[in-house]
Amino acid sequence: MQVLSTLDESQISDLRGRDEFFWLDLMGPSISDLETLARLLELDPLAIDDLHDPSGYRARLQPYGDYMQIVYFAARPHQKEAESPEQLMIEMKLLVSGGYVVTVHSEPCDTLDELRNRFERGEKGSEEFVVFKILDTLTDSFFPVMSEIGDEIDELEEEVIKVADESELERSRHIKRELIFLRTTINSQRDLFGRITEEIETLPGLEQDTKDYFRNTYDHLIRLSELNDNYRELLASVRDIYVSTVSNRLNEIMKRLTVVATLFLPLTFITGFFGQNFAWMVRHVDSFASFLAFGVGSCLAAIVIFVVLVRRSETIR
Numbered sequence: 001m002q003v004l005s006t007l008d009e010s011q012i013s014d015l016r017g018r019d020e021f022f023w024l025d026l027m028g029p030s031i032s033d034l035e036t037l038a039r040l041l042e043l044d045p046l047a048i049d050d051l052h053d054p055s056g057y058r059a060r061l062q063p064y065g066d067y068m069q070i071v072y073f074a075a076r077p078h079q080k081e082a083e084s085p086e087q088l089m090i091e092m093k094l095l096v097s098g099g100y101v102v103t104v105h106s107e108p109c110d111t112l113d114e115l116r117n118r119f120e121r122g123e124k125g126s127e128e129f130v131v132f133k134i135l136d137t138l139t140d141s142f143f144p145v146m147s148e149i150g151d152e153i154d155e156l157e158e159e160v161i162k163v164a165d166e167s168e169l170e171r172s173r174h175i176k177r178e179l180i181f182l183r184t185t186i187n188s189q190r191d192l193f194g195r196i197t198e199e200i201e202t203l204p205g206l207e208q209d210t211k212d213y214f215r216n217t218y219d220h221l222i223r224l225s226e227l228n229d230n231y232r233e234l235l236a237s238v239r240d241i242y243v244s245t246v247s248n249r250l251n252e253i254m255k256r257l258t259v260v261a262t263l264f265l266p267l268t269f270i271t272g273f274f275g276q277n278f279a280w281m282v283r284h285v286d287s288f289a290s291f292l293a294f295g296v297g298s299c300l301a302a303i304v305i306f307v308v309l310v311r312r313s314e315t316i317r
Contacts, residue, residue, distance in 0.1 A: 001130060003120045007033050012040050016099065021127045021207075023134075024102045025116055027109075034104075041100065043067075051093050051104050057086065057181070059189040061196060066204050067097035070196065073185050074109050074138040075145040085181035088145060092138060094131075098205025101131055111141045127207040128200065135196070136217045139224075142186065146227045149175060153231060157238045164245035172239055179235065183228045190221035262306065 002015055002022040007029065015022045026033065031052065038048045044064050050071075062069045074090040090109050095102040103112065115137045119125075125133065152175060160168050197214040200206065 001119065001125075001127070003116055005116065007036060009036065009040060016040070019099060019205075021098075021130075022100050023116070023119065023130055024100065025112065026102065026104050028106050029104060037102070041067075041095070041097075041102070043095070047095070057089060057091070057185050059185065059192045061192055061199060063199055063202075067095055068199055068203065070094040070096060070135075070192075072135060072138050072189060074111060074141045075182075076107075076109075076141075077144070077148075085178045088178060088182065089185065094134065096131055096200065096203065096206075098127070098203050098207075101127075101134065103134060109138075109141075111137050126209050128209060128211075129213070131200065131206075132213045132217065135193075136213070136220070139189070139217050139220050142182070142224050143220075145182070146224060146231070149178065150227075150231055150234075153234050153238060157234075157241065160238055160242045160245060164242050164249065169239070169242055172235055172242070176232070176235055179228055179232050183225070183232075186221060186224045186228060190218070190225055193218045193221055259310075 002011075002020060004011065004022060004024045005026075007024070007026060012022070012024070024037075026037075029037070029051075034048050034051055037043065038045070047062070047064055047069050050062065050069055057073070058071075059073065060071045070093075072092045072094060074092055075088055076090055090105060090107050092109070092112075093104040095104075105112075112134070115133060119130070152171075156168055156171055156175070159165075193214070197211060197218075200214075201208060201211070
């Protein structure tokens with residue numbers, strides 16, 4: 001099998017003439033490149049339109065007689081500072097037939113480059129095995145991303161328990177949007193994969209001996225879907241912890257304010273009482289000692305009684 005990374009017309013024509021299977025990996029091809037590819041591989045015009053039109057981040061499969069087009073996705077390394085969930089994805093267009101597999105993508109994909117280098121160094125496999133390895137490699141690129149999101153949720157949970165802040169709540173919203181976006185893409189690839197294994201069997205001239213391997217990739221997609229659901233539940237529990245922590249903090253503040261307000265209630269009463277200028281008070285509170293006894297003493301007595309009553313109530317509970 002030949003592995004190509006550039007659109008070489010003479011080499012592709014020679015491989016097609018000798019009916020030798022090849023993998024062509026194109027990154028960021030121009031419209032003229034796609035027109036040349038369509039002429040060399042005798043592609044349907046609709047297939048060319050699909051190669052440069054966005055897919056809406058949902059996997060799909062379109063058969064075209066003796067070849068088919070697959071829209072699939074790889075995940076790029078997770079970044080906490082990513083502005084939108086769309087930055088997690090690399091869209092991949094595949095053309096699969098009995099004589100070739102073509103991968104078209106607008107951005108670099110490290111995992112696909114590693115696989116291509118392995119085949120260039122001489123890794124062997126049937127034609128169907130090459131298609132399987134491409135799809136399996138793209139699928140497995142999601143596991144490191146999901147692991148990083150899981151670690152971020154654990155870190156977020158610890159921070160929320162220590163200090164519940166608005167920034168943590170905003171991070172949880174961002175992670176939730178990422179998980180919803182990933183769930184849509186992963187589930188669409190999982191639902192599509194059963195159809196891929198059936199459709200690939202109908203392609204004329206494709207050497208087929210790896211059907212069991214496709215089941216393994218399908219299992220990986222199920223695991224990714226389950227991981228996504230688990231992380232969404234963990235994230236919901238983090239949000240519950242945030243609400244509970246904020247509520248407990250508010251209750252503590254209200255408790256302190258209640259103590260202060262209750263403490264000043266008898267003091268306000270006493271000072272208001274003494275401010276009424278009763279004749280008895282005017283005649284008897286006529287020295288510093290009487291002021292301390294009746295004025296300050298009554299306030300201190302009220303505070304002592306209040307503290308004793310609060311401690312007794314806590315002891316009874």
